[in-house]
Amino acid sequence: MTIDERLASTGFPLPAIREVNLALHPTGISLGLGELRDFETDSKITESLIKSLNKNGMNYCPNAGLPELRYAIANAHGKEDENNYTDENVIITVGVQNAIYSTVKTLKKLGAKRILIPEINFGIYKKIPLEFGLKVETYRLNPDYGIDIDHLKNIINEDDIVIINSPANPTGRVLDSSEQTMLSKLFREKLKNGYVISDEIYGKLVYEGEPFVPFSCFYDRVITVSGISKSGASAGLRVGWIITNNKFLAKAIVSNNATIISAPPTANQYAAIPVVTGETAETLKRYNEILKNNRNNAIEFLKKMQIPYVKPRGSFYIFADLKSIVGEETKRFCIDTAKKENGVVVIPGGAFGANSKIRISLATLKLIDGMKRLTEAVKSYTHK
Ligand SMILES: Cc1ncc(COP(=O)(O)O)c(C=O)c1O
Structure with missing residues (x-):
């Protein structure tokens, strides 16, 4: 087989995280971010x-x-x-x-x-x-x-x-x-x-x-x-x-x-x-306050949806288990939810070796709206 023949039959996929983020509809909210993109970078x-x-x-x-x-x-x-x-x-x-x-x-x-x-x-x-x-x-x-x-x-x-x-x-x-x-x-x-x-x-x-x-x-x-x-x-x-x-x-x-x-x-x-x-310590303190507040709000939504999670205290993610709602594999749910008008991006747990889970990013200034949309997505999935 030549290089070009192999190229035609071999996929070099993007990481799953990118794939789902790219599926985001223009009206969508991202709870998929792995960076503090919405947060102001310290002027120093x-x-x-x-x-x-x-x-x-x-x-x-x-x-x-x-x-x-x-x-x-x-x-x-x-x-x-x-x-x-x-x-x-x-x-x-x-x-x-x-x-x-x-x-x-x-x-x-x-x-x-x-x-x-x-x-x-x-x-x-x-x-x-x-x-x-x-x-x-x-x-x-x-x-x-x-x-x-x-x-x-x-x-x-x-x-x-x-x-x-x-x-x-x-x-x-x-x-x-x-x-x-x-x-x-x-x-x-x-x-x-x-x-x-x-x-x-x-x-x-x-x-x-x-x-x-x-x-x-x-x-x-x-x-x-x-x-x-x-x-x-x-x-x-x-x-x-x-x-x-x-x-x-x-x-x-x-x-x-x-x-x-x-x-x-x-x-x-x-x-x-x-x-x-350490010159940016004050800014870091502000980031952590926002992340904690987002963590608390996210947990309130998860509790209402009866979705199991483990309470985090660092980084900026919460990992939740959707098994009782979508079954063993959340990727389809995540892509469908991202693609919808007024949808939301969350990352399928399969990207991290835990297929029935989703990763919700707290690194957003639209956490509450994003969680409302996730609630809607879960509800319409349950009533399918
Ligand atoms: C645990 C962990 N390590 C490393 C990285 C990669 O960091 P960098 O963007 O500095 O390459 C990430 C990015 O998401 C991460 O979550």
Whole structure:
């Protein structure tokens, strides 16, 4: 078979999340967003971006990223986990997606064989390792979406790579410090030669209870990935980063990412500095207030519809179970509801490995209207 023949018979589909978002009718409301698009970006971010153009924003930066931003990240993360990081511990990437991609690529080249991911997960945790020929297995979550530590203990090998994600997409679950302590104990006992990749992209978006603490406060064989896409309401700038206490590993990742991106966009990295140094803290507080209010309102609607959910306290999603209404697979329901006039977008749980569920995004200023439309959609589905 030729390349063109294969091309004609092989689909390269867009991620399911994109597919449903694209189905949105012009009169529709989106409760499908994975970014704070409706929220105003802090002016310190935009000012820093504009100023960069009179500095060296239009030039290449080092492969590992802008030194000013790397120092800022080393400083901020070191204050939280009490490690002595320098710029050599930090790699700037094109969003967290690129951070995970280059990390997995590097670990595979260093001999990693298997990766463990949560059973309900952000889709790339599976897709990226599969692209590199790694074996992917899932570890179980408890009914409240916390990690089932006993199950993880039973399946883990000493040289595995384990991805954890707190606050989580799509469940909104935040691991508290006692859970992180238990998890780190397990890793110290069982994960002698492997690594944990901790995706902390929603770390600053916790709107209730104990604030999130980086996992590197509990365990040292951890590669932390984070960025400004969510907490900076600036996903389009595509700035993410990796921080590890192992400088040799950092250097290896820089080398492996250089063949993908060469270097990250210089100007955009200046925009990330105020987020990292905490200058946008007041704005973040406002985002979290809106998200909490939206979470409370969404729950009221779900209760009225008798739809089961687990109450989230971080990221900006609520994951609800539509099994009693639409059955085992929600994708058709989601596409139909998105396409309708005055419809609404919610994301089918199949995109995260949980077919009977839907992900409702709280990242909207039209939450109440969106939930009213979802109520209508559920009602008309029930009366079909
Ligand atoms: C858990 C998680 N990790 C990573 C990403 C990707 O982030 P970025 O846009 O910075 O590549 C997302 C985006 O939705 C996410 O939800």
